[in-house]
Amino acid sequence: MSGPNIALPGQILGASSSNELGSGTHLHNDQLCASISGPILTSKPSNSSKTSKAPKLSISRTTGNLLPEVGTTILGKITRTNPRQANISILALGPTGEHVCRDPFPAIIRQQDIRATEIDKVKVAESFRVGDVVRAVVISLGDERSYYLSTAKNELGVVMAVSEWGNQMVPVSWREFMDESTGAREARKVAKPV
Amino acid sequence: MAMLADRRRMNAPPGGTSPPVFASLPEAKLTKPIRTRNPDEHRKIFLRTGVVPSASGSAYYEISPSNTPRQTLVPSSSSLKITCTVHGPRPLPRNAAFSSNLLLTTHVKFAPFATRQRRGYVRDSSERDLGVHLETALRGVVIGDRWPKSGCEVVITVLEGEEDGWWADAEEGGKAGSWGMMNVLAGCITVASAAIADAGVDCVDLVSGGVAALTAERNGEGVLDPCPSEHDIKAACVVGYLQSRDEVTEMWMKGDAGSGSEALIDNAVKAAVLTRTVLAEAVKEATEMKIGKTSEAAVETTNTGKGKTKDIQMTG
Numbered sequence: 001m002s003g004p005n006i007a008l009p010g011q012i013l014g015a016s017s018s019n020e021l022g023s024g025t026h027l028h029n030d031q032l033c034a035s036i037s038g039p040i041l042t043s044k045p046s047n048s049s050k051t052s053k054a055p056k057l058s059i060s061r062t063t064g065n066l067l068p069e070v071g072t073t074i075l076g077k078i079t080r081t082n083p084r085q086a087n088i089s090i091l092a093l094g095p096t097g098e099h100v101c102r103d104p105f106p107a108i109i110r111q112q113d114i115r116a117t118e119i120d121k122v123k124v125a126e127s128f129r130v131g132d133v134v135r136a137v138v139i140s141l142g143d144e145r146s147y148y149l150s151t152a153k154n155e156l157g158v159v160m161a162v163s164e165w166g167n168q169m170v171p172v173s174w175r176e177f178m179d180e181s182t183g184a185r186e187a188r189k190v191a192k193p194v
Numbered sequence: 195m196a197m198l199a200d201r202r203r204m205n206a207p208p209g210g211t212s213p214p215v216f217a218s219l220p221e222a223k224l225t226k227p228i229r230t231r232n233p234d235e236h237r238k239i240f241l242r243t244g245v246v247p248s249a250s251g252s253a254y255y256e257i258s259p260s261n262t263p264r265q266t267l268v269p270s271s272s273s274l275k276i277t278c279t280v281h282g283p284r285p286l287p288r289n290a291a292f293s294s295n296l297l298l299t300t301h302v303k304f305a306p307f308a309t310r311q312r313r314g315y316v317r318d319s320s321e322r323d324l325g326v327h328l329e330t331a332l333r334g335v336v337i338g339d340r341w342p343k344s345g346c347e348v349v350i351t352v353l354e355g356e357e358d359g360w361w362a363d364a365e366e367g368g369k370a371g372s373w374g375m376m377n378v379l380a381g382c383i384t385v386a387s388a389a390i391a392d393a394g395v396d397c398v399d400l401v402s403g404g405v406a407a408l409t410a411e412r413n414g415e416g417v418l419d420p421c422p423s424e425h426d427i428k429a430a431c432v433v434g435y436l437q438s439r440d441e442v443t444e445m446w447m448k449g450d451a452g453s454g455s456e457a458l459i460d461n462a463v464k465a466a467v468l469t470r471t472v473l474a475e476a477v478k479e480a481t482e483m484k485i486g487k488t489s490e491a492a493v494e495t496t497n498t499g500k501g502k503t504k505d506i507q508m509t510g
Contacts, residue, residue, distance in 0.1 A: 006481050008474055009335075009391055010399030010438035026337060026398060028439065035337055035396040037481045062484040063250070063394035066283050067344060102250055103284040141342060144292030 007034035013057050022058025038062045064099040068107075068138045068147055075159070076107060076149075078132045085110045086128045088136070088149065095135065095194070107147040109136060114189050116152040126175075127151075127189035133160035135191050157191035200315050210312035213268075224362045227270040229424040233417040236468045241385065243392040243480040251280035251393025253476070255385035257377075268361070271423040272309075275354040276381045278389040282346030290345070295338035296395070297345040300329040302382060308355040309374075320372065324379055325350075327446055331383045331403070331434030334443030337396040346395060348386050352378055360423040372448075373407070373422040376432045379446060380405045383434045384469050391477045399436040401443055402473050404466025406431055406458055408451055416457055418465040431458045435466035 007013060013025065013032045021027065022043070024036045034040075038059045068074055068090055075097040076088040089104035091097070114122045128134065135156050136149035151157045161169045163179035163186060171190045172178040178185050231237070238258045246252035259273040283296055290297075302324040304313045317325075332348065356374035380403030387401045407420035407430040420427055429449030433442050442463070451458045 006478055006485075008400060008477055008481075009397040010436065012438065024396070026396070028398065033398070033438070035398060036394055037391050037477050039481075039485060061394055062481055062488060066250075066394060067341060102281075105285050106288075144343070145288065 005040045006037065007040050007059050008037050009035055013040065018054050020054050020056035022056045024059030024061060025057060032057055034059050036061060065093050068093060068105060070138055070140060072138045073156075074107075074136055074138060074149065076104075076134055076136065078128045078130050078134060080130060081124050081128055083111070083124055086114075086124050087146070088134060090147065090149075105147060106145055107136075107138075107149050108142065109134075109149045109151060113139065113148070113150040113152055119152075122189075126187040128158065129161065129186070129188070131162055132158045132188065135159050151189055151191075154192045155194055157189040159191045159193075161186070161188055203315055206306075206312065215268075225270075226360050226362070227421070227424045229417070229421065233415060234464065236419045236465060237421065239384075239469060239472045241388055241472050241476040243388050243476055244483075245277065246279050249279035249281055249389075249393075250284075251389045251391070251395070253278050253385045253388035253392060255381050255388075257381065271360070271421055272354055272357050274352075274356050274377060274381050276350060276352050276378070276385050278348065278350045278382070278385040280346065280348050280386075280389045280393040280395070282393070283341040283344035283395060284346070286343060286345050292343065293345075294342045296336060296341035298329060298333060298336060298338070298348065299345065300325045300332065300348045300350070300386070302328060302350045302352070304352045304355055308352045310357065310361055320375065324375065324382060327379055327432075327444060328382050328386060331401055331444035332386055332390070334434075334441070335387070335397045335399055335401045335436065336390065337398060340396050346390075346393075348389070350382050350386065352382075356421075357423055373420070373427045373430055376405050376407075376430045376446065376448065377419070377422070379403060379432050380465070380469070383432075383444065384473055388473055388476055392480055399438050399441075400470060400473055400477065401434045401436055402466045402470035403432060403434055404462045404464065404469055406461030406465050408449070408454055408458055416454070416461045418461055418468070429455070429458060431455075431462040433459065433462040433466055435463050435470075437467055437470050 011034045016027055016030050016032050019032050025032055026035045036059050041058050041060050043056045072093055073095045074090045075092040076090040078086055078088050080087045086109045088107045090107050091104055093099040111122055111124055112119045114127045136151045138147055139150045140148040142148040161177045163169050167179045167181050169177035169179050174190055175187055176185045177188050240256040243253045245254045255276045257274040259271050302321050306313050356377040358372050358374045383403030406416055406418050408416055408428045410426040410428055429451035431447040434444035435442055
């Protein structure tokens, strides 16, 4: 590591007129200031845009993302289901769970957010079971308690499931998992393996 | 100490336990420690972040005692030792109301063995008071609106507290001007700031604590970082100071400073500037270490992650 520029909270990074506000920074008296400690990243503006934009200054988070934001892919576990929604606790952030959350965040997948097509025919019970590990994307910060998630994409849905007999199952189609030892099939909203 | 009976634990005798007093040499004489450093000189500080792996952020703070030669086994003055852990940002408990800001809570607790007078297991009023002071100091620096629906808990354990006076001077110890509390608060502010930075919570600046005092000796000259056992303090002041913004988020003044109160505050700010150099260095060092670690991990994942990424055909 050949000494990247490390900013400390409160350090002035430059005038706000010549820099764009990135993550981990804030404005104070027309000055761009760091708000966390970490290496300073300068991203060049794209040349294709006609207006010459200032470079964007941001501080990269050494701890990784701490909270789920809209658009974040998460991994979580279904905690309970009812005909309208499935409750899930978010256990890790990132498509492969790069950042493990210290505390699980409560979240909800509503019935209409499970699948992209034929959303009125979706049944929660045929998509998720309690204990399934699900990959989903955050669509809203939700209500006072829960984040709202969606699995309406091919690569989103159940990634790991356990059958009624307690055996690990493998995905066999877009909507079915199979228990290899008994051969029984169970309906799920299956995520495309990546 | 009026304290509610704690029924959850085996309680120590109410009188507390006193450490054994060893006979010292007959020619040994107890002398009140004298300040050997300059009036504008701070004691040496040890500060390190990331000491508690299970917390999202943590820090340890220690002020070394002055190493004056002594003839007894008991040190002439205590050294301040504080640990701080930060938990969060984490989701609010189920019964909490919606909050669009980060909910900051602070707990300050003296370990039962932290002071000469044994402390209880339940927080007493002075500890709660310190917690409130600390919360005011931190509330001004944390950018709360970046963390909706989450809470952050700052837990401080004082492992060794500052004394309120020289221990051998019985009536001074009993007088309990609680000057030691001022040093403890300044330490709490600094260590909490380091731990919050370690946790990666957004702040407008690093807040550092500083203490200054007016003393009876040196005809009322102000001193930075007073060690209560070395001085006869008349008035003291703690500030939580943001250097890069020149702002004070917390101030606590005690005693009769008279017309010198403004100079006293200025001195406290000076002390805070001195502590900040240590704080900034500690945070920077910790960040450099983290960057080193993440870059190593990145190298590893690029090495192992280049496996087969075949797309799987699915039917159905």
